[in-house]
Amino acid sequence: MSCRTSTADPVPRADAAFLAAYEQLEQRDAMAPSWLVALRRAGNAHFGELGFPTTEDEEWRFTNVAPIAALPTHSAVKRDVGFDELERFTFGQMPVHRLVFVDGCFSSKLSSPDLGNEALEIYSLKIAMLSGVDWVRKHLGKYARTDENAFVALNTSMLEDGAAIRIKSKQRITLPIHLLFVSTSDQAGATSHPRVLILAERGCDAHILESYESLTEGSTLTNAVTEIAMEEESRLEHCRLQQESTKSYHVGTVQAHQSRSSNLVTHSISMGAKIARVNINPVLNAEGCECVMNGLYVVDGDQLVDHHTAIHHAKPRCNSHEFYHGILDGKAQGVFNGKIFVRPEAQKTDAKQTNRNLLLSDEASIQTKPQLEIFADDVKCTHGATVGQLQEEAVFYLRARGIGKEAARRMLVHAFASDIINRISIEPVRAELDQIMFDLFEREPGE
Amino acid sequence: MLEIKNLHAEVEGKKILKGLNLSIQPGEVHAIMGPNGSGKSTLAQVLAGRNEYDVTEGEVIYNGLDLLEMEPESRARSGVFLAFQYPVEIPGVNSTYFLKAAFNEVRKHRGEPELDALDFLSLVKEKMKVLELPQSLLNRPVNEGFSGGEKKRNEIFQMAVLEPKLAILDETDSGLDIDALRLVAEGVNKLKRPDNSQLIITHYQRLLDYIVPDFVHVLYDGKIIKTGGKLLALDLEERGYDWLLEDYRAQCLNGHPSLAGAK
Numbered sequence: 162m163s164c165r166t167s168t169a170d171p172v173p174r175a176d177a178a179f180l181a182a183y184e185q186l187e188q189r190d191a192m193a194p195s196w197l198v199a200l201r202r203a204g205n206a207h208f209g210e211l212g213f214p215t216t217e218d219e220e221w222r223f224t225n226v227a228p229i230a231a232l233p234t235h236s237a238v239k240r241d242v243g244f245d246e247l248e249r250f251t252f253g254q255m256p257v258h259r260l261v262f263v264d265g266c267f268s269s270k271l272s273s274p275d276l277g278n279e280a281l282e283i284y285s286l287k288i289a290m291l292s293g294v295d296w297v298r299k300h301l302g303k304y305a306r307t308d309e310n311a312f313v314a315l316n317t318s319m320l321e322d323g324a325a326i327r328i329k330s331k332q333r334i335t336l337p338i339h340l341l342f343v344s345t346s347d348q349a350g351a352t353s354h355p356r357v358l359i360l361a362e363r364g365c366d367a368h369i370l371e372s373y374e375s376l377t378e379g380s381t382l383t384n385a386v387t388e389i390a391m392e393e394e395s396r397l398e399h400c401r402l403q404q405e406s407t408k409s410y411h412v413g414t415v416q417a418h419q420s421r422s423s424n425l426v427t428h429s430i431s432m433g434a435k436i437a438r439v440n441i442n443p444v445l446n447a448e449g450c451e452c453v454m455n456g457l458y459v460v461d462g463d464q465l466v467d468h469h470t471a472i473h474h475a476k477p478r479c480n481s482h483e484f485y486h487g488i489l490d491g492k493a494q495g496v497f498n499g500k501i502f503v504r505p506e507a508q509k510t511d512a513k514q515t516n517r518n519l520l521l522s523d524e525a526s527i528q529t530k531p532q533l534e535i536f537a538d539d540v541k542c543t544h545g546a547t548v549g550q551l552q553e554e555a556v557f558y559l560r561a562r563g564i565g566k567e568a569a570r571r572m573l574v575h576a577f578a579s580d581i582i583n584r585i586s587i588e589p590v591r592a593e594l595d596q597i598m599f600d601l602f603e604r605e606p607g608e
Numbered sequence: 609m610l611e612i613k614n615l616h617a618e619v620e621g622k623k624i625l626k627g628l629n630l631s632i633q634p635g636e637v638h639a640i641m642g643p644n645g646s647g648k649s650t651l652a653q654v655l656a657g658r659n660e661y662d663v664t665e666g667e668v669i670y671n672g673l674d675l676l677e678m679e680p681e682s683r684a685r686s687g688v689f690l691a692f693q694y695p696v697e698i699p700g701v702n703s704t705y706f707l708k709a710a711f712n713e714v715r716k717h718r719g720e721p722e723l724d725a726l727d728f729l730s731l732v733k734e735k736m737k738v739l740e741l742p743q744s745l746l747n748r749p750v751n752e753g754f755s756g757g758e759k760k761r762n763e764i765f766q767m768a769v770l771e772p773k774l775a776i777l778d779e780t781d782s783g784l785d786i787d788a789l790r791l792v793a794e795g796v797n798k799l800k801r802p803d804n805s806q807l808i809i810t811h812y813q814r815l816l817d818y819i820v821p822d823f824v825h826v827l828y829d830g831k832i833i834k835t836g837g838k839l840l841a842l843d844l845e846e847r848g849y850d851w852l853l854e855d856y857r858a859q860c861l862n863g864h865p866s867l868a869g870a871k
């Protein structure tokens with residue numbers, strides 16, 4: 162073993178491996194159209210400037226991403242995944258339009274045949290970019306800004322694959338569209354940067370599921386970005402489920418842009434990963450928009466889960482309603498930061514935010530913070546956060562009817578989770594998620 | 609059925625029940641009346657097993673069992689039922705699911721087989737009709753968003769399903785409209801059997817027109833200061849409590865406060 166003592170070498174940046182990965186992609190992907198090259202390059206430049214955030218950064222005060230920065234980032238070694246391996250995943254057997262991504266790469270073999278129809282265009286993003294689909298080119302990278310969030314910049318610099326979905330004008334898509342992202346690697350640092358673009362055209366109505374899963378236990382990194390563009394009067398329900406292995410790292414950003422009288426419902430359910438950070442940022446950019454944001458985080462052990470949501474009320478007469486519940490056990494840490502910006506123009510805004518947390522152990526903790534910045538005077542904004550144990554009055558009510566103490570407690574913890582799950586409109590999705598919560602909290606030990 | 613002897617209870621150091629005696633035989637209906645804050649709900653909660661209330665003295669024997677030693681769920685399983693004055697809303701817990709769990713706990717305790725979902729549902733539907741509760745309530749979380757009257761009727765509906773031996777109704781009549789009051793009373797009367805008893809806490813004679821009590825007790829300052837027949841309730845309705853309280857205070861001064869105690 163050799164040991165160099167040269168002092169001349171500059172200290173390498175903590176994120177050097179990530180910058181190198183970009184260089185490799187740029188060389189490897191000679192086929193990339195010039196607009197994509199430019200997009201990646203801008204992402205890389207911003208990432209270079211921003212670097213990984215530290216806890217000095219107000220937005221990252223409670224979430225130290227140093228373990229992510231230190232990862233030996235690389236693309237996972239290609240692994241053949243079979244259908245049978247997908248079946249055990251949530252929504253894995255549900256009738257849907259399914260796109261499967263293995264370590265970030267689209268797998269046509271595992272995805273539904275004949276994706277898309279007269280109502281709906283669905284592509285792997287890679288194909289859409291290479292074949293120059295015009296609406297993809299027009300919208301990609303227009304909403305998720307690379308100059309503010311290092312992870313968005315990083316994702317953009319590594320833009321290679323993901324999904325592009327266009328729901329055509331006035332179309333009602335009843336079958337959910339399911340994007341299943343599977344991490345397969347057990348190698349530390351195996352990284353994917355999936356990107357999703359959703360274009361909801363005027364007056365359409367659709368439901369989209371994104372789920373993030375692991376096949377093995379590895380310190381992998383998933384850094385996902387979803388951009389949602391909603392035209393006038395469109396309706397979209399977006400349900401994001403993160404249950405990657407508890408050794409992995411997960412960062413996800415959902416950036417939505419809403420036009421007049423559009424209606425967006427997002428659900429973020431985060432259960433997996435050692436460190437998970439989810440940003441959800443809807444911009445209500447025209448009159449009469451509605452946005453509902455539901456969230457549920459369930460963590461245990463030494464997990465950390467961080468939700469940062471930011472609702473921008475830019476125009477008058479928009480409503481936003483946000484309900485987040487957290488259940489924390491073990492030594493788990495939770496962070497919830499809910500920003501509501503109301504611009505001067507956005508009169509008659511109605512914004513409501515609720516974050517409730519249940520701490521099941523003495524060592525679990527939560528940092529919850531509403532952040533309201535209101536520059537209009539005729540608005541209704543309410544917020545509330547609670548942290549605590551189960552409501553004793555409710556426990557007593559159940560016991561007074563003959564239900565045992567432990568069973569009553571389990572029932573109430575499950576109920577606390579169900580309260581969010583029940584807000585999902587798709588019955589089979591609700592049923593599957595509720596079953597997970599039942600198994601987690603209510604099933605009697607040994608049953 | 610129930611034998612309460614010299615019961616003293618306090619909450620957060622505040623003495624609320626101060627030597628309460630009451631004896632209820634199978635098949636009897638007892639009414640408890642008394643001014644606000646006299647300790648009626650406290651008595652009900654102590655009997656149901658709420659642990660915020662410290663029992664400092666006295667005993668309660670329920671069908672030969674030391675009730676105060678039992679967990680709330682054991683009391684419920686062996687037939688004690690409290691219809692709460694303020695039923696709590698429980699978001700996320702489905703009403704049917706909750707009631708089926710409670711029902712099967714009671715069945716298990718009695719050594720009866722549990723009912724499956726289908727049989728349970730038909731039982732529940734039948735009981736709902738009696739109280740004219742909309743069936744949609746069954747699909748909603750327990751009490752969540754129920755109107756005041758619906759909450760009260762829901763308590764009696766649960767009672768109808770669980771068929772307790774000793775039912776304690778804490779102001780089930782308050783907040784009910786005239787028709788609902790009649791329905792609730794009919795529901796309660798239907799459940800009356802020679803081997804079960806009812807303890808009805810109320811402020812109003814009105815309910816006692818429907819549910820005719822065998823005894824009426826007046827609770828004041830943590831003690832029962834007067835016991836009579838159903839006519840006592842009519843007296844109280846007409847004359848209020850003042851005359852009783854004056855009598856009671858006079859007795860206290862004479863050092864015989866227990867003269868007016870329970871039978």
Ligand SMILES: Nc1ncnc2c1ncn2[C@@H]1O[C@H](COP(=O)(O)OP(=O)(O)OP(=O)(O)O)[C@@H](O)[C@H]1O
Binds near residue numbers: 642643650660
């Ligand atoms: N948890 C508690 N903490 C503090 N004080 C309490 C508590 N519960 C009851 N009390 C007090 O004990 C007294 C008796 O209350 P209780 O609810 O038993 O009265 P009540 O007879 O049922 O009255 P009402 O007719 O108004 O229902 C009241 O002064 C009340 O404020």
Ligand SMILES: [Mg+2]
Binds near residue numbers: 648649693779
């Ligand atoms: Mg009371």
